[in-house]
Amino acid sequence: MKASLPVFTPLQWLTRFASVFRYSGVAIDIVWRASPTLTIVMALVTLAAGLLPAAIAWVGQLIVDAVVAAIAAEGDARDTLKSDLLRYVLIEAGLVVLMTGAQKANTVCQSILRALLSNEVNVMILEKALTLELANFEDSEYYDKLVRARREASSRPLSLVIATFDLIRDGISLVSYAALLLQFSIWAVLLLSFAGVPAFLAEAKYSGEAFRNQRRRSAERRMQIYLEMVLTREDGVKEVKLMQLGRLFLQRYIDIFKNIYKEDRNLVLRRGFWGYVLGLIASVAFYFAYGWVAFAAVAGAITLGQMTMYIAVFRQGQGAVTSCLASVNRMYEDNLYLSNLTEYLGHNVPEPTGEQTAGPLPDDGIRFENVSFYYPGAQRPALDNINLHIRPGESLAIVGENGSGKTTLIKLLTRLYTPTHGRILYQGLDLQLWEMDTLRQKLGVIFQDFARYQLKVGENIGVGDKDFMDDRALVEEAAEKGLAADFIKNMPAAYDTQLGTWFRDGMDLSGGQWQKIALGRAFMRSRAEVLILDEPTAAIDARAEADIFAHFRELTSNRISIIISHRFSTVRIADQIVVMEHGQILERGDHESLLALGGQYATLFELQAKGYQ
Numbered sequence: 001m002k003a004s005l006p007v008f009t010p011l012q013w014l015t016r017f018a019s020v021f022r023y024s025g026v027a028i029d030i031v032w033r034a035s036p037t038l039t040i041v042m043a044l045v046t047l048a049a050g051l052l053p054a055a056i057a058w059v060g061q062l063i064v065d066a067v068v069a070a071i072a073a074e075g076d077a078r079d080t081l082k083s084d085l086l087r088y089v090l091i092e093a094g095l096v097v098l099m100t101g102a103q104k105a106n107t108v109c110q111s112i113l114r115a116l117l118s119n120e121v122n123v124m125i126l127e128k129a130l131t132l133e134l135a136n137f138e139d140s141e142y143y144d145k146l147v148r149a150r151r152e153a154s155s156r157p158l159s160l161v162i163a164t165f166d167l168i169r170d171g172i173s174l175v176s177y178a179a180l181l182l183q184f185s186i187w188a189v190l191l192l193s194f195a196g197v198p199a200f201l202a203e204a205k206y207s208g209e210a211f212r213n214q215r216r217r218s219a220e221r222r223m224q225i226y227l228e229m230v231l232t233r234e235d236g237v238k239e240v241k242l243m244q245l246g247r248l249f250l251q252r253y254i255d256i257f258k259n260i261y262k263e264d265r266n267l268v269l270r271r272g273f274w275g276y277v278l279g280l281i282a283s284v285a286f287y288f289a290y291g292w293v294a295f296a297a298v299a300g301a302i303t304l305g306q307m308t309m310y311i312a313v314f315r316q317g318q319g320a321v322t323s324c325l326a327s328v329n330r331m332y333e334d335n336l337y338l339s340n341l342t343e344y345l346g347h348n349v350p351e352p353t354g355e356q357t358a359g360p361l362p363d364d365g366i367r368f369e370n371v372s373f374y375y376p377g378a379q380r381p382a383l384d385n386i387n388l389h390i391r392p393g394e395s396l397a398i399v400g401e402n403g404s405g406k407t408t409l410i411k412l413l414t415r416l417y418t419p420t421h422g423r424i425l426y427q428g429l430d431l432q433l434w435e436m437d438t439l440r441q442k443l444g445v446i447f448q449d450f451a452r453y454q455l456k457v458g459e460n461i462g463v464g465d466k467d468f469m470d471d472r473a474l475v476e477e478a479a480e481k482g483l484a485a486d487f488i489k490n491m492p493a494a495y496d497t498q499l500g501t502w503f504r505d506g507m508d509l510s511g512g513q514w515q516k517i518a519l520g521r522a523f524m525r526s527r528a529e530v531l532i533l534d535e536p537t538a539a540i541d542a543r544a545e546a547d548i549f550a551h552f553r554e555l556t557s558n559r560i561s562i563i564i565s566h567r568f569s570t571v572r573i574a575d576q577i578v579v580m581e582h583g584q585i586l587e588r589g590d591h592e593s594l595l596a597l598g599g600q601y602a603t604l605f606e607l608q609a610k611g612y613q
């Protein structure tokens with residue numbers, strides 16, 4: 001154990017200490033929003049709880065002095081003193097009742113606020129999430145902030161407010177003790193003020209160190225959380241078992257813990273050691289003051305009652321200093337959480353631009369003009385100078401090897417990302433100038449990693465067009481088109497069957513069945529002018545896929561349809577086919593012309609055709 005005495009300059013100490021309050025304002029603001037009344041009650045109760053102990057000690061002094069005087073007095077004087085004594089006892093009892101009331105009120109406020117705040121903070125986090133862009137969710141550090149902000153949403157802001165109020169309460173108590181002690185000696189006040197300072201400084205230093213350690217270890221902790229997830233969630237467990245990865249991942253988990261533990265243990269030992277050594281200074285000061293006060297009483301400089309009061313004040317002062325230390329310690333930890341929360345909430349999301357709800361050329365369809373796109377931080381473009389025109393009523397199929405940029409093209413078309421160069425037009429209007437909601441209503445998209453909602457079958461399809469979600473006839477029609485109707489009819493509660501394994505009576509589906517549900521969802525979007533299927537049929541057999549696309553073509557004859565597929569049997573029916581490679585369009589044309597070209601399309605088509613023979 002390395003036991004070096006913590007050394008600071010006063011300025012360093014002040015800055016360090018001030019950092020404890022950095023997020024208190026934010027936390028109080030959140031609590032205020034949850035309930036102004038409860039926040040005011042808590043503040044008043046804190047004030048009362050800070051002042052009452054000194055008042056009780058002061059009345060205690062009057063009681064002892066009245067007892068001593070009553071013992072010495074006789075006759076009427078004694079009776080007067082006895083009635084004074086009774087009054088003081090009643091006053092002290094009243095103060096104690098107030099004090100317990102204040103404490104109880106504080107606990108009650110905290111319990112109610114906890115529930116309100118948990119909801120308030122979660123809603124703030126989720127509302128912010130609605131405004132975020134896809135890129136935010138794909139950024140690991142940012143995503144981590146979101147996860148962590150959510151994890152402790154219910155406890156941390158309140159905990160920071162409580163710790164701040166506790167610190168203020170103890171501060172008020174200490175000032176009121178000092179005011180009482182001042183009658184005895186200014187030196188006693190200084191002794192009380194400074195005896196706790198060394199332990200306080202050490203606590204501030206080590207709490208700060210713990211805070212910084214935790215921040216630094218964020219990536220390691222994230223890896224631990226990830227490993228926990230892989231080892232315990234249904235989607236990870238299959239491979240973990242079959243590839244016998246359990247022990248390997250568990251060992252990684254344990255190794256991370258051991259690293260963290262070593263650092264933490266050293267810190268706890270150093271903290272404990274210095275906390276004890278420096279805490280001794282406070283104890284020595286207390287007993288010194290004890291002796292000093294006792295001798296002053298013997299010398300007749302103070303009354304017995306005053307002696308009792310000063311000793312009580314010293315003892316409680318020590319308690320207040322210890323409690324301050326605990327509050328500061330808690331505040332550092334809560335600050336860590338609040339810094340994540342405020343960073344997350346303060347993230348600047350550009351307002352979606354564009355207010356127009358129609359384009360000048362309704363019959364122009366979609367145009368890509370010299371469109372290039374780099375993912376954040378990428379060196380190579382995912383799309384490189386794409387030019388493409390799709391007219392209304394036309395169907396486009398996109399083929400190309402993995403990573404050639406097909407999905408990226410769709411992400412740009414749906415405004416999930418903005419082109420780095422060039423522009424995309426719909427009805428002759430740049431996508432950036434379209435009002436976002438209007439534009440999105442015109443699009444129906446199912447991605448290859450479509451959502452599997454843990455909702456009922458009917459809802460899974462109905463969310464394709466939320467305005468008609470409860471229209472059972474429309475939902476059944478969409479299911480029919482997605483070839484899902486047959487198996488849905490055989491499910492225990494048909495369209496009311498709960499899907500997924502998260503909830504009671506939930507049924508899981510096969511990969512292909514999930515895809516048919518997702519297709520039903522796409523068909524539900526009957527008002528969309530552009531329908532896009534990004535390879536959602538990989539798990540569906542070739543015949544069903546051909547059926548679905550023939551159907552799809554029929555249903556979209558007056559709209560634009562875009563299909564991404566690796567199956568050439570499906571692709572061949574499209575009016576226009578583009579072959580992508582390394583983010584560029586390599587070949588384009590219809591099936592016949594591409595075959596005649598004898599390029600990559602023709603080669604791949606022949607290859608697949610042979611496979612089916």
Ligand SMILES: Nc1ncnc2c1ncn2[C@@H]1O[C@H](COP(=O)(O)OP(=O)(O)OP(=O)(O)O)[C@@H](O)[C@H]1O
Pocket residue numbers: 138375376378382400401402403404405406407408409
């Ligand atoms: N979120 C992302 N961040 C950074 N790079 C990405 C991201 N998504 C895709 N890429 C990269 O962009 C390129 C194009 O990816 P894209 O998903 O568009 O390919 P694709 O043609 O749809 O492939 P597949 O057939 O496998 O679905 C790839 O090199 C990929 O590594």
